Amino acid sequence: MALNSAAVGKLTEVMADFEIKDLRVSVEGREILKGVSLAVNKGEVHAVMGPNGSGKSTLSHTLMGHPNYKVLGGQVLFKGKDILTLPTEQRAKLGMFLALQYPVVVPGITMSNFLRTAINAKRGFDGKDKSKSINVKEFRALLKNEMSVLRMDDSFLSRYVNEGFSGGEKKRAEILQMAVLKPEIAILDETDSGLDIDSIKFVSDAVNKMRGPELGVLIITHYTRVLKFIKPDYVHVLVNGEFVRSGGPELADWLEAKGYSEWVKEPDKAPAALEAR
Amino acid sequence: MAFTKAAVEELSALHGEPAWLRARRLDAFGVFEGMSLPDTRRNEDWKQVDLKTLNLEAYAPFQQPNGVAPAGALENVGATLYQRGTTPAVASVAPDLTQRGVILMPLAAAASAHPELVQRYLFSAVKPERDKFAALHAALFSGGTFLYVPEGVTVEQPLVSQFWSAGSGAAVLPHSLVIAGRGSRFQYVDEFLSSSRDETSLASGSSEIFLEEGANVGYVALQQWGIQTWQFANQRFHLGRDSHLQMVDVALGARMARLRVEAMLEGPGSSADLKGLFFGTGDQAFDFRTLQDHIGPHTTSDLLFKGALRDRAKSVYVGVVRVEAAARGSSSNQANRNLLLSEKARATSEPILEILNNDILRCSHGATVGPVDPEHLFYLESRGIPRPIAERMLVQGFLGEVLDRLPVARVRDAVDQELSARID
Numbered sequence: 203m204a205l206n207s208a209a210v211g212k213l214t215e216v217m218a219d220f221e222i223k224d225l226r227v228s229v230e231g232r233e234i235l236k237g238v239s240l241a242v243n244k245g246e247v248h249a250v251m252g253p254n255g256s257g258k259s260t261l262s263h264t265l266m267g268h269p270n271y272k273v274l275g276g277q278v279l280f281k282g283k284d285i286l287t288l289p290t291e292q293r294a295k296l297g298m299f300l301a302l303q304y305p306v307v308v309p310g311i312t313m314s315n316f317l318r319t320a321i322n323a324k325r326g327f328d329g330k331d332k333s334k335s336i337n338v339k340e341f342r343a344l345l346k347n348e349m350s351v352l353r354m355d356d357s358f359l360s361r362y363v364n365e366g367f368s369g370g371e372k373k374r375a376e377i378l379q380m381a382v383l384k385p386e387i388a389i390l391d392e393t394d395s396g397l398d399i400d401s402i403k404f405v406s407d408a409v410n411k412m413r414g415p416e417l418g419v420l421i422i423t424h425y426t427r428v429l430k431f432i433k434p435d436y437v438h439v440l441v442n443g444e445f446v447r448s449g450g451p452e453l454a455d456w457l458e459a460k461g462y463s464e465w466v467k468e469p470d471k472a473p474a475a476l477e478a479r
Numbered sequence: 480m481a482f483t484k485a486a487v488e489e490l491s492a493l494h495g496e497p498a499w500l501r502a503r504r505l506d507a508f509g510v511f512e513g514m515s516l517p518d519t520r521r522n523e524d525w526k527q528v529d530l531k532t533l534n535l536e537a538y539a540p541f542q543q544p545n546g547v548a549p550a551g552a553l554e555n556v557g558a559t560l561y562q563r564g565t566t567p568a569v570a571s572v573a574p575d576l577t578q579r580g581v582i583l584m585p586l587a588a589a590a591s592a593h594p595e596l597v598q599r600y601l602f603s604a605v606k607p608e609r610d611k612f613a614a615l616h617a618a619l620f621s622g623g624t625f626l627y628v629p630e631g632v633t634v635e636q637p638l639v640s641q642f643w644s645a646g647s648g649a650a651v652l653p654h655s656l657v658i659a660g661r662g663s664r665f666q667y668v669d670e671f672l673s674s675s676r677d678e679t680s681l682a683s684g685s686s687e688i689f690l691e692e693g694a695n696v697g698y699v700a701l702q703q704w705g706i707q708t709w710q711f712a713n714q715r716f717h718l719g720r721d722s723h724l725q726m727v728d729v730a731l732g733a734r735m736a737r738l739r740v741e742a743m744l745e746g747p748g749s750s751a752d753l754k755g756l757f758f759g760t761g762d763q764a765f766d767f768r769t770l771q772d773h774i775g776p777h778t779t780s781d782l783l784f785k786g787a788l789r790d791r792a793k794s795v796y797v798g799v800v801r802v803e804a805a806a807r808g809s810s811s812n813q814a815n816r817n818l819l820l821s822e823k824a825r826a827t828s829e830p831i832l833e834i835l836n837n838d839i840l841r842c843s844h845g846a847t848v849g850p851v852d853p854e855h856l857f858y859l860e861s862r863g864i865p866r867p868i869a870e871r872m873l874v875q876g877f878l879g880e881v882l883d884r885l886p887v888a889r890v891r892d893a894v895d896q897e898l899s900a901r902i903d
Contacts, residue, residue, distance in 0.1 A: 266861050269853060295642035306858040310876025310883070319872060320862035329868075362876075431716060 219243045220387045220418055225276035227264045234260040235444040247419040249429055252440035253462040258422045262391040266300040267293055299356055299385035301376040303392040308363035316363050317382060324383060348381040351408045370401030377408045389420045394428035406431030426458040441465040482564040484508055486540040487618050494567055494587035494622060498597060507607040507617035514611040528766050531711055535643045537651045538681040540619045541565035557636035558583040562653060564645020565621040567752060580629040583638055586654055589625035597625060601656055604687035604715040612711035616652045616683050623654035626667060634665035637887045641670045647678040655686040659694035668699035668887055673705035685713045690722035697725045697886045704732035706763060713739045720746030727885050730757040730765055731893050737766040744778035755784030756881040761790030773806035782813045785881050787874050788824035799831045807838040817848045818877050874902050
């Protein structure tokens with residue numbers, strides 16, 4: 203198997219495409235991430251695994267700039283910039299995407315309006331130069347293919363964002379957004395949680411279709427289940443705000459058997475136990 | 480000219496009204512003279528209303544001539560009535576509607592042509608004794624609309640009245656009297672418009688709407704008075720057995736817009752869907768008083784008033800749900816949601832429940848006052864949508880919950896247009 207890209211970075215001083223350096227973050231005055239470093243290159247899929255409370259969601263939200271998370275130190279370098287200094291929208295414009303664990307219901311805004319505005323924002327449409335905005339035909343064509351992979355019908359587009367969506371529909375809608383916005387670094391935060399097996403499959407198919415040299419993926423997950431469908435190149439274990447182990451896909455298998463008991467006092471048997479059901 | 484008895488007589492003569500109506504106006508004028516302005520400290524119904532800078536003397540009861548309404552022909556409507564200030568109104572009705580017995584005409588003309596109906600209903604719902612503004616309205620109402628849709632008649636296209644203000648310093652007091660015959664079905668729209676956004680006037684559009692058994696009525700009021708206008712308006716709906724009202728009030732204009740909405744659910748099985756939408760900027764103030772009065776058994780009401788406020792704009796909402804002794808099996812819901820878009824914007828919300836019969840299916844209420852949800856903002860921004868556009872979408876989305884359900888397309892478009900221009 204390939205060398206861990208982080209290790210390569212250290213040996214050669216070559217910067218990875220997306221590099222988290224010694225990131226420390228607090229939430230409501232409590233330090234949650236205590237110096238996290240990770241390098242992700244485009245073309246790679248990294249899984250960040252950890253028990254509840256390890257700081258997984260803090261990592262994903264901080265990377266996207268959620269206002270509740272306070273950066274105490276460190277850098278996140280992407281395209282020559284420390285993105286921690288950028289507002290959320292500019293991180294997105296630079297090519298980052300976060301699929302939320304709990305997608306927000308936004309009443310009054312249709313999925314169609316939401317997607318179109320996001321696509322137009324990415325294209326730099328400021329409401330004036332119409333040539334930069336996506337036209338109806340183009341928009342339809344773009345969505346049609348992606349929606350069929352995700353088994354979503356047209357009625358999604360006229361519904362308000364996530365309103366009345368089932369758990370599976372919400373996650374599929376997140377991946378649909380990823381598919382049309384075509385990020386270079388995608389963070390999937392517990393995208394598998396609360397999903398039935400069909401939805402996991404549709405979502406995984408869609409993500410696998412997007413994999414390639416132009417996309418780096420960070421899958422954040424508690425359970426190993428989703429990694430059977432989206433095979434990671436690297437697996438990192440996050441415990442108590444620090445990476446305690448990194449390895450190849452075999453680390454996920456090992457975690458499935460042992461859980462996080464090596465690091466967590468209360469044995470966290472959930473992964474194995476759930477898989478058995 | 481001030482609000483005088485002579486003005487009442489002149490206005491009545493200008494409209495060629497019958498003697499009984501002139502007498503009613505004069506009676507109301509007596510009530511007006513005998514009342515003082517509401518005590519905003521002691522009178523519960525007027526608490527939180529700021530009348531300090533209101534000077535009734537500054538307004539003329541009418542100006543003559545006011546000119547004609549700047550009416551472009553409306554498209555896709557069944558009938559229209561235009562009126563500017565106190566100039567006698569002009570109505571036009573599609574011939575097939577006239578053949579089917581639909582009457583839409585100036586209220587003054589109807590007082591002579593259909594006295595049996597007008598005499599019986601006019602000011603029976605919104606009585607002059609209620610307060611000084613209601614008395615002023617009854618004494619000096621500047622005309623308005625009389626609409627009668629006979630039993631069993633369905634009108635597909637909306638029926639529209641446009642009331643235009645008559646320039647600075649003039650009082651504009653249009654009245655709508657609507658009678659929906661048994662099983663009739665139609666949509667009626669009151670539009671209150673100023674030709675200049677900054678003109679100062681005193682305006683009060685009041686509506687009395689009667690739904691006979693099984694009638695199904697859509698009522699939309701679009702208030703776009705200039706932003707220096709004082710408004711004191713009343714709307715009262717009387718619902719007969721199994722009738723259904725779908726009402727939407729849109730408040731965009733005025734410096735102080737007070738609106739009282741009363742749904743009297745009298746007939747068993749009657750139901751009312753009551754929606755409000757408001758948007759305030761600058762120093763605009765809104766004051767909404769709603770009443771969902773469940774009088775008959777198995778009556779249903781569902782109210783949602785939603786608004787967004789920016790700058791120093793304020794809104795007061797006081798909503799009463801009353802379940803009277805005979806109203807067993809009734810169901811009511813009341814919700815008032817306020818979005819504050821700046822630090823100095825203010826909204827208060829007060830639900831009042833008066834339950835005299837405990838055998839009810841449902842009686843729920845809720846109120847929210849707060850800024851744009853930061854989680855919503857983060858979500859949109861995480862998709863690359865810049866903050867100003869994200870905020871705008873969220874405000875439009877918030878109001879869209881009511882706007883999208885507005886049953887009359889021309890009003891929906893007009894509101895959408897004004898909101899798009901003002902939300903920034």
